Amino acid sequence: MGLYSSLIRRKFRNIAGKRYEHVIREYREFLLTKEEMVLPEINSILMPLDRFVKEIPFDVYDVLSAYDARVLLVYIIDSQIFQIIRQTLNKEASEEFRKKEEEQGLKIVNKISNELENYGIKVQRRLFFGNKSEDIIKLAKDQDMLVISKAYGSEITKTSPLSPIVLKIVQHVYIPTIVY
Amino acid sequence: MNMETIALAVFIFTYALIVSERIHRAVAAMFGASIVLFLKIVPWERVSYYLDLDTIFLLMGMMIIVNTARNSGLFEYIAIKTAKFAKGNPIRVLLLFSVVTALVSSVLDNVTTVLLLTPMLLYISKLMELSPIPFLLSEIFASNIGGTATLIGDPPNIMIGSAANLSFNEFLTNMGLISLLDFILMLGVIYMVYNRALNVSSDKRRRIINSLESLDEKAVIKDIVLFKKSVATIILVVSLFFVHDKIGIEPAVVALFGASLLLLWSMENPEGILERIEWTALFFFGGLFIIVGGLEETGIIAEVAKWVIGHIHSQGEALLVITWFSAFSSAIVDNIPLTAAMIPLIKHMGNSLNIYPLWWALSLGACLGGNGTAIGASANVVVIGIAEREGIKIGFGDFLKMGMVIMVLTVALGVGILWIRYVG
Numbered sequence: 001m002g003l004y005s006s007l008i009r010r011k012f013r014n015i016a017g018k019r020y021e022h023v024i025r026e027y028r029e030f031l032l033t034k035e036e037m038v039l040p041e042i043n044s045i046l047m048p049l050d051r052f053v054k055e056i057p058f059d060v061y062d063v064l065s066a067y068d069a070r071v072l073l074v075y076i077i078d079s080q081i082f083q084i085i086r087q088t089l090n091k092e093a094s095e096e097f098r099k100k101e102e103e104q105g106l107k108i109v110n111k112i113s114n115e116l117e118n119y120g121i122k123v124q125r126r127l128f129f130g131n132k133s134e135d136i137i138k139l140a141k142d143q144d145m146l147v148i149s150k151a152y153g154s155e156i157t158k159t160s161p162l163s164p165i166v167l168k169i170v171q172h173v174y175i176p177t178i179v180y
Numbered sequence: 181m182n183m184e185t186i187a188l189a190v191f192i193f194t195y196a197l198i199v200s201e202r203i204h205r206a207v208a209a210m211f212g213a214s215i216v217l218f219l220k221i222v223p224w225e226r227v228s229y230y231l232d233l234d235t236i237f238l239l240m241g242m243m244i245i246v247n248t249a250r251n252s253g254l255f256e257y258i259a260i261k262t263a264k265f266a267k268g269n270p271i272r273v274l275l276l277f278s279v280v281t282a283l284v285s286s287v288l289d290n291v292t293t294v295l296l297l298t299p300m301l302l303y304i305s306k307l308m309e310l311s312p313i314p315f316l317l318s319e320i321f322a323s324n325i326g327g328t329a330t331l332i333g334d335p336p337n338i339m340i341g342s343a344a345n346l347s348f349n350e351f352l353t354n355m356g357l358i359s360l361l362d363f364i365l366m367l368g369v370i371y372m373v374y375n376r377a378l379n380v381s382s383d384k385r386r387r388i389i390n391s392l393e394s395l396d397e398k399a400v401i402k403d404i405v406l407f408k409k410s411v412a413t414i415i416l417v418v419s420l421f422f423v424h425d426k427i428g429i430e431p432a433v434v435a436l437f438g439a440s441l442l443l444l445w446s447m448e449n450p451e452g453i454l455e456r457i458e459w460t461a462l463f464f465f466g467g468l469f470i471i472v473g474g475l476e477e478t479g480i481i482a483e484v485a486k487w488v489i490g491h492i493h494s495q496g497e498a499l500l501v502i503t504w505f506s507a508f509s510s511a512i513v514d515n516i517p518l519t520a521a522m523i524p525l526i527k528h529m530g531n532s533l534n535i536y537p538l539w540w541a542l543s544l545g546a547c548l549g550g551n552g553t554a555i556g557a558s559a560n561v562v563v564i565g566i567a568e569r570e571g572i573k574i575g576f577g578d579f580l581k582m583g584m585v586i587m588v589l590t591v592a593l594g595v596g597i598l599w600i601r602y603v604g
Binding site: 004005007008009010011012014015016017019020023024026027029030031 | 201202204253256260291295296300303399400458460558561562565566568569575576
């Protein structure tokens with residue numbers, strides 16, 4: 001630090017004291033931060049789906065169609081449940097579970113995919129076994145936006161209007177997120 | 181070692197500490213004062229004579245008013261309103277913020293003014309994607325020029341007004357016109373130098389207007405009742421300043437009356453407000469008065485005044501010397517200690533010269549000299565300090581180039597007007 005710089009800092013501290021910290025704290029309540037001032041460019045949108053996401057509101061399709069972006073529909077089947085069934089019952093039961101889950105997954109993905117395409121939105125599909133929160137957090141790193149249902153990962157109730165899986169995801173992703 | 185040498189050594193040592201800011205200026209001044217008192221250079225019974233309570237209570241009263249008004253969100257409201265009026269046009273931003281800074285600085289203290297306006301100015305610069313430097317420089321100069329206009333605008337004026345018993349109206353008559361012309365001159369220079377850098381496309385301007393429109397100035401008003409009471413009290417206090425000499429009350433009494441009225445009317449927690457008084461600044465002033473008192477007691481000031489008078493042959497020469505000496509000195513030393521030292525010197529010159537014009541010369545030099553360097557005035561340090569925290573560098577040399585031009589031009593214009601009025 002140069003002589004001038006340190007002199008200014010000393011003088012500033014002695015003249016303004018902690019008043020600037022108070023002023024800036026008050027300003028922060030209504031001025032946008034540096035990050036908020038930059039409009040993010042949205043080219044890819046991640047949209048997780050599972051057995052709990054039954055319907056997508058039309059407003060969400062409207063919002064997504066406003067971006068000229070590709071939507072990645074991801075259906076994750078909980079691999080832990082698959083393992084538990086395999087270990088506690090038998091291989092056939094677990095295979096039966098896998099088959100049913102994949103069928104249901106494909107059905108939901110295709111339905112949503114068709115609806116998105118009707119809005120002129122480009123769609124990519126993925127269906128795999130994994131961890132719903134960890135895999136979405138990992139995938140979100142390469143995407144520009146996350147659009148996620150409040151019910152993703154678990155049933156929601158009046159007393160618990162947001163799935164704990166969603167809560168964990170939104171706490172760990174650094175991209176703009178819409179929770180519907 | 182005799183008392184004269186000790187008093188002079190304390191004075192020089194303290195002022196060197198203040199310039200270097202190695203230790204807090206208030207501590208330096210208090211320590212210097214305590215030595216002077218300990219060695220009985222200034223006898224205890226003379227403390228009340230040297231301690232300028234008019235200045236200290238006037239500052240205290242205004243600090244209470246500002247601190248109470250701040251709780252209402254008044255200053256943030258002014259900042260947002262100004263930003264909206266500018267409509268994303270860089271020239272308008274420069275002009276409006278300079279006008280608001282100068283006006284607010286003329287009635288409230290410069291440090292508070294720039295502390296509250298600079299974050300908004302930086303925000304708009306970011307929105308405009310322009311360098312904030314022209315806006316910040318203009319804000320600094322406007323603050324120092326605005327403060328020159330009135331008795332309560334800048335601490336040197338408060339000290340001069342108290343020492344020479346000058347009224348608010350006398351300040352306005354003598355320094356108001358000078359400040360106005362200097363302000364126009366300063367804006368002209370800034371415009372000439374930075375004109376090319378102050379452009380934004382119409383597309384960008386539309387985006388800026390949208391961003392600014394999204395700011396709700398009413399939302400920053402934390403307490404609408406306090407807001408109205410603060411505005412009413414500030415108007416009342418400024419009105420009383422206009423007539424204080426006619427009704428025979430001191431400016432300090434006006435400020436303390438306004439402060440107590442606002443505290444009583446608003447029912448704000450006095451502990452919180454009084455805690456936020458800048459006690460360090462008040463102790464700094466107190467210490468300086470005693471240290472300079474030491475020079476007076478030992479006769480050093482009288483000797484220097486005799487020497488100055490011996491070398492000055494006319495009223496005009498005295499006017500020029502006081503103005504330019506205070507201007508260049510206050511660009512190096514803070515203008516408060518400079519004024520504290522110059523006041524008794526000018527008082528001593530009163531035996532052989534008409535010193536009335538010299539008070540204006542001192543006010544002009546001390547207030548506008550602060551524009552000369554980055555460390556010349558408190559407003560400069562605060563704005564540069566905030567800019568540095570936000571990653572914007574305003575180097576000493578960068579400031580000096582612009583500051584010296586503004587200082588020389590504005591002081592020259594001011595001294596020209598004083599010359600026409602009192603000499604020519």
